[in-house]
Amino acid sequence: MVTTLAEASKRFVAELNNLLGREVRVVLHNGEIYRGVLHAVDNQLNIVLANATNNAGEKYQRVFIMYRYIVHIDSAEKRVDLREFAKHAEKIFPGMVKYVEETNTVLIGDKVRVSEIGVEGVGPVAERAKRLLEEWLKAQGLA
Incomplete structure (x- = not known):
């Protein structure tokens, strides 16, 4: 599979957006390390930790940390890989489930989105997806 620069850039932004609202560790050039909740990021990759x-x-x-001082940012939280949840959900919603690797999200039908944050959507499918996710997280020892 050939990945274009535009696709790679889109993936980078999606990964960074997945960290918004989560605890991160930021290492700076001078060796300082900050831990906090990634609160904001601008288009130059300057960040705000809360x-x-x-x-x-x-x-x-x-x-407020300027991009030029950042060596790397990593998540301080354990990441949940929703690929297995997508396989599980496919049994309940056959033909309606799509896993999106770039954003680690599961789409059920055209109105329900499942991410590490939770379930977005309304209606019976969203309610069933919420219960299914809760059950799956408990079974995985993640809830």
């Missing part, structure tokens, strides 16, 4: 602490134990309500 409820952050640095490696010296200092606490900050908000930390």
Whole structure:
């Protein structure tokens, strides 16, 4: 499979968006490390962390970090791979389930989206998907 630069860029943005609202660890060029909730990102990749602490134990309500100082960002939370959930959901919703690898989401029909954050959508399919996700997470030891 050939991936174009545009597709790769789209995947990068999707991965970064998946981290919004989650706890991350940010390592800077000078060796400082900040942990906090990724609150905002701009188009240059400057970031804002909420409820952050640095490696010296200092606490900050908000930390603004310019992109040029960032060595890397990683999730401090365990990531749930929804690929297996998609296989499980296919048994309940045959022919209606699609797993989207780039964003680690499951689409059920055309109105329900399941992500690590939860289930988006309304109606009977969304309600069943919510119960199914809760059951699956418990069975996996993730809830």
